[in-house]
Amino acid sequence: MRGIYIHIPFCARRCSYCSFVSGMPHDKMRLYVDALKREIDDRLVCGDDISTIYLGGGTPSVLYRGAISDILSAVRSKARVRADAEITVECNPDSVTDDFVAEILSADVNRVSVGLQTDNDELLKRICRPHDRAGFLRAWELLAPIKNKSIDLMLGLPAQTKEDLLSSLSLATLSDAPHISLYALKVEEGTPLYESGFAVDDDFEADLYDMAYEYLISHGYERYEVSNFCKNDMYSRHNSSYWDLTEYYGFGISAHSLLGGKRIANDDNIDKYILGNCDRFVEDSDAASEYIMLALRTAKGIDLDRLRGYGVDLLAEKNRKITEYIRQGFLINEKGFLRLNDHAFYIMNDIICDLM
Amino acid sequence: MNRLDRIRNFCIIAHIDHGKSTLADRLMEYTGTVAHRDMTDQLLDSMDIERERGITIKLTPVRMKYDHNGDEYELNLIDTPGHVDFNYEVSRSLAACEGALLVVDATQGVEAQTLANVYLAIDNDLTVLPVINKIDLPSADPEGVKKEVEDVIGLSAEDAPLISAKDGINIGEVLQKIIDFFPSPKGDENAPLKALIFDSYYDNYKGAVCLVRIKDGKVKVGDKIMMMATGMAYDVTEVGIFSPKATPTDELRVGDVGYVCASIKNVSETAPGDTITFAEDPCAEPCPGYKKVLPVVYCGIFPADGSKYNDLRDALERLKLNDAALFFEQENSAALGFGFRCGFLGLLHMEIIEERLEREFNLDLITTAPSVNYKVYKTNGEVVTVTNPSNLPTMQEIDHIEEPIVSADIYTPPEYIGSIMELCQDKRGEYKDMVYLDKTRVKLRYIIPLNEIVYDFFDSLKSRSRGYASLDYEISGYRESDLVKLDILLNNEVCDALSIIVHREKAYVRGRSLAEKLKDVIPRQMFEIPIQASIGNKVIARETVKALRKDVLAKCYGGDISRKKKLLEKQKEGKKRMRQVGSVQVPSEAFMSVLKLDDK
Numbered sequence A: 001m002r003g004i005y006i007h008i009p010f011c012a013r014r015c016s017y018c019s020f021v022s023g024m025p026h027d028k029m030r031l032y033v034d035a036l037k038r039e040i041d042d043r044l045v046c047g048d049d050i051s052t053i054y055l056g057g058g059t060p061s062v063l064y065r066g067a068i069s070d071i072l073s074a075v076r077s078k079a080r081v082r083a084d085a086e087i088t089v090e091c092n093p094d095s096v097t098d099d100f101v102a103e104i105l106s107a108d109v110n111r112v113s114v115g116l117q118t119d120n121d122e123l124l125k126r127i128c129r130p131h132d133r134a135g136f137l138r139a140w141e142l143l144a145p146i147k148n149k150s151i152d153l154m155l156g157l158p159a160q161t162k163e164d165l166l167s168s169l170s171l172a173t174l175s176d177a178p179h180i181s182l183y184a185l186k187v188e189e190g191t192p193l194y195e196s197g198f199a200v201d202d203d204f205e206a207d208l209y210d211m212a213y214e215y216l217i218s219h220g221y222e223r224y225e226v227s228n229f230c231k232n233d234m235y236s237r238h239n240s241s242y243w244d245l246t247e248y249y250g251f252g253i254s255a256h257s258l259l260g261g262k263r264i265a266n267d268d269n270i271d272k273y274i275l276g277n278c279d280r281f282v283e284d285s286d287a288a289s290e291y292i293m294l295a296l297r298t299a300k301g302i303d304l305d306r307l308r309g310y311g312v313d314l315l316a317e318k319n320r321k322i323t324e325y326i327r328q329g330f331l332i333n334e335k336g337f338l339r340l341n342d343h344a345f346y347i348m349n350d351i352i353c354d355l356m
Numbered sequence B: 001m002n003r004l005d006r007i008r009n010f011c012i013i014a015h016i017d018h019g020k021s022t023l024a025d026r027l028m029e030y031t032g033t034v035a036h037r038d039m040t041d042q043l044l045d046s047m048d049i050e051r052e053r054g055i056t057i058k059l060t061p062v063r064m065k066y067d068h069n070g071d072e073y074e075l076n077l078i079d080t081p082g083h084v085d086f087n088y089e090v091s092r093s094l095a096a097c098e099g100a101l102l103v104v105d106a107t108q109g110v111e112a113q114t115l116a117n118v119y120l121a122i123d124n125d126l127t128v129l130p131v132i133n134k135i136d137l138p139s140a141d142p143e144g145v146k147k148e149v150e151d152v153i154g155l156s157a158e159d160a161p162l163i164s165a166k167d168g169i170n171i172g173e174v175l176q177k178i179i180d181f182f183p184s185p186k187g188d189e190n191a192p193l194k195a196l197i198f199d200s201y202y203d204n205y206k207g208a209v210c211l212v213r214i215k216d217g218k219v220k221v222g223d224k225i226m227m228m229a230t231g232m233a234y235d236v237t238e239v240g241i242f243s244p245k246a247t248p249t250d251e252l253r254v255g256d257v258g259y260v261c262a263s264i265k266n267v268s269e270t271a272p273g274d275t276i277t278f279a280e281d282p283c284a285e286p287c288p289g290y291k292k293v294l295p296v297v298y299c300g301i302f303p304a305d306g307s308k309y310n311d312l313r314d315a316l317e318r319l320k321l322n323d324a325a326l327f328f329e330q331e332n333s334a335a336l337g338f339g340f341r342c343g344f345l346g347l348l349h350m351e352i353i354e355e356r357l358e359r360e361f362n363l364d365l366i367t368t369a370p371s372v373n374y375k376v377y378k379t380n381g382e383v384v385t386v387t388n389p390s391n392l393p394t395m396q397e398i399d400h401i402e403e404p405i406v407s408a409d410i411y412t413p414p415e416y417i418g419s420i421m422e423l424c425q426d427k428r429g430e431y432k433d434m435v436y437l438d439k440t441r442v443k444l445r446y447i448i449p450l451n452e453i454v455y456d457f458f459d460s461l462k463s464r465s466r467g468y469a470s471l472d473y474e475i476s477g478y479r480e481s482d483l484v485k486l487d488i489l490l491n492n493e494v495c496d497a498l499s500i501i502v503h504r505e506k507a508y509v510r511g512r513s514l515a516e517k518l519k520d521v522i523p524r525q526m527f528e529i530p531i532q533a534s535i536g537n538k539v540i541a542r543e544t545v546k547a548l549r550k551d552v553l554a555k556c557y558g559g560d561i562s563r564k565k566k567l568l569e570k571q572k573e574g575k576k577r578m579r580q581v582g583s584v585q586v587p588s589e590a591f592m593s594v595l596k597l598d599d600k
Helices: A025-045 A068-076 A098-106 A121-126 A133-142 A162-174 A202-217 A237-243 A269-274 A286-296 A304-309 A319-327 A344-355 B020-032 B048-053 B082-093 B112-123 B142-153 B171-181 B306-322 B347-360 B414-426 B459-462 B505-523 B561-576 B587-591
Strands: A002-008 A047-057 A078-090 A111-117 A147-157 A179-183 A222-225 A227-232 A248-251 A256-259 A262-264 A279-283 A332-336 A337-341 B009-016 B061-068 B072-077 B101-104 B127-133 B194-204 B207-216 B218-220 B223-228 B233-234 B238-242 B246-248 B251-253 B257-261 B275-279 B297-303 B325-331 B337-344 B365-367 B374-378 B381-387 B398-412 B430-438 B441-449 B468-479 B482-491 B500-503 B529-535 B538-545 B578-579 B584-586
Touching: A002 A237, A025 A068, A025 A248, A025 A269, A047 A068, A047 A237, A068 A078, A068 A098, A078 A237, A098 B337, A111 A133, A111 A162, A133 B398, A147 A162, A147 A202, A162 A179, A162 A202, A179 A202, A202 A222, A202 A344, A222 A237, A237 A286, A237 B347, A248 A262, A256 B561, A262 B561, A286 A304, A286 A344, A319 A332, A319 A344, A337 A344, A344 B561, B009 B020, B009 B112, B009 B171, B020 B072, B020 B101, B020 B171, B061 B171, B061 B238, B061 B257, B072 B171, B082 B112, B082 B194, B101 B112, B101 B142, B101 B171, B112 B127, B112 B142, B127 B142, B127 B171, B142 B430, B194 B306, B207 B251, B218 B529, B233 B306, B238 B251, B297 B306, B297 B325, B306 B337, B306 B347, B337 B347, B347 B365, B365 B587, B398 B414, B414 B430, B414 B441, B414 B459, B459 B468, B500 B505, B505 B529, B505 B538, B505 B587, B584 B587
Parallel strands: A002 A047, A002 A248, A047 A078, A078 A111, A111 A147, A147 A179, B009 B072, B009 B101, B101 B127
Antiparallel strands: A179 A227, A222 A227, A248 A256, A256 A262, A262 A279, A332 A337, B061 B072, B194 B207, B194 B275, B207 B257, B218 B251, B223 B233, B223 B275, B238 B246, B238 B257, B297 B337, B297 B365, B325 B337, B374 B381, B374 B398, B398 B441, B398 B468, B430 B441, B482 B500, B482 B529, B529 B538, B578 B584
16 A cells, blocks of 8 residues: 655745745646656556555646646556545645636545635735635635645744734634644745745744644644644545655655655756656665654654564663653653653654654 | 083073064074975974964974084074963973073064063073064064163163064074073083983883983983982983984983983873983982972863763873873763863963864863862861862861962053953952053052962953953962852752852852853753752852743655654754753753853
């Protein structure tokens, strides 16, 4: 069982905080999609058992009509996509149209992730998002036929207040989104936001996160990973598979794969990619430490038996540290799982360092 | 003319940067001791650190041959360290000479350090010849400087050669005057051997090499010699001169400057000031002035990476081979692990050792605040010497404490007197007197506890005088003082490496500023960390490092894993470099940053 990630590096406009490979010239779109189909045909193992597919970016919804169906057909013509597979497409409210919805429905896409970020039009303009609050409401209505939907929200945007965040959270919960991702803004070097000299106030961001957490829990959501909340068990199966080291293909520029115990990274040069000579960088996956770092992000925590399978008896090797963290109330060891206590999620790096 | 009449033994005294080493280079070149092509600048300063800092740490004698009026003369130049920390070594090398060239910068005039060494030379009965250097510079004022030499030092400058060592101007005149002006050595070649050791260094093949001036008699390979201070006997394996490289000769005779090797394992057995004589037929009296050099400044030195303890020990042992004044013993700190308590002649000596450990041995060090030698009188009548604050007995056990005090001469232009007096007062200085040396120079004399000198006194002095003031000091005894141990508690546990001994009146200010400083350098951790400064059980200052609120990767999906794992591994590496004090992680920088506190 494997997953597939497909990278679409095109956007209507580039956001001021974005450090992903995106915003490629739209005139390369068709050539890129063709190259994608070729890569899928080349690398996807015939008859492979596929349980999740995720089109991310960038903004897959800006693709020309027919592109998403073509790409998914390329996958289906090679691999065996399970009948109950989760197939997600990321979209921006401004590029969600009748045609787009019709196309993804016909291609059996059954989950969408909508990048709302905030419902404050001023803030949206400031971070160069192309949509507004009204645009989100319109898109959300068009997407009604798809039940499994997620909303992306950000916290810590420049000038964002607690009230702004509360308003966005309440819009998301009133929209009855079964899934909400809540990302703290990270100012990455080389982004316009970084150049502007904006610096995140960690304490304020932590306050915002705590507030959002309380809000979502009291509205019937559960936190299944540090930045991801869902209702009725409608968690992202694709993303969850990253955290338990399920193997996956990554297609497209800058996409990564985990296959046969190797982490493979595609280069980000779109011209070479289009010509069919994408450079790939391969390194061995270090399953034990990757699993510790990823599983600790989840509510379930680290399955200690499973980790033993990767050759690490964590309780024995890090006994002193773990005992201390448990005593201090940061870690909980229960039923064979080692997990973070509720209030420790936002300071987990320090703990991971001691366990890795 | 007999043999001794054709020998001159001399040294060069100069302030830093006034051109001592350059003049030495020029003399060697002029006499053909070194071919021009072999010349590296400042040949006698062989350590990198000496060349870079423009200072001389180890002494190097060199023999030059010079023809004067048809006679061949043997000129022995004995280089001297310039700094107050090495005052004793200077006095021993002066004792090996009959004359001293006093190099004065024609643009700067007479400086404090120059004075101290000139007086040292005069005390050692040396004939001093002023040499006015840097006359090539546009701002040179040779006549003014000559007058200054006469007024300030009271030396006749009438015959002073006006030279430029850099450009090689009038070097011949200097050589002639050395012969005309300086007395030749005295002594009895037929008396039992009497040789003054003025320095020694360690050679991997020869063992300790003694640099000597033969006062009486002669010495050759096979002679059985004895160190008069220790009574230890050795067989001479090699004697020779420096020209400027060590060159074996048949023998050394009265008046000569050269070296003696005798398979001596350690330079601590060849202390400067000691006298070498024959084991069987010793001379009646040793050369005067020998004293054992004792460290006056101490600090803890620890490897930043605890696993490098053995490397640090090896490095200290290597340095010790060549530096009898360096003292060290193992120290175990709860916060810093295994390291060494090290003793030095002064702050510069300490700095040089630290720098050599880092540069020549590639070690990352954590050093603790410098301390001095305290005499602690206990209520039970015992007297103990304490160099490490952690070893101070409890308050109940202490009757009183005495601390070393120094007599400090501060030379400054008059406009900074007010500010410097304020500084000295603040450093618990006791005013002695003030002398106007001339219109532009004042000498202030204070009695100041050494404890205050080792703590940022130099930096403050320099900043208050825009770099013009200089300091010269010597230990002048001990004085009873109201001293207390100031502890720093991190999360309610004492961090031993941060403890200091301080005057009670200073404790509050120091405690507060230490706590503030630590608050800035200790990173936020999973829990709130109180930082307290305390005397005994009494907390006198408190700061808090707030608990960490956010340390998380917001997103981590398929594309990020390798990169994010590397980020976490880097964080983990950083954590490893931290020191654990109780439950608190303390970065190495924290221990260092408290050494330099702003004086407010």
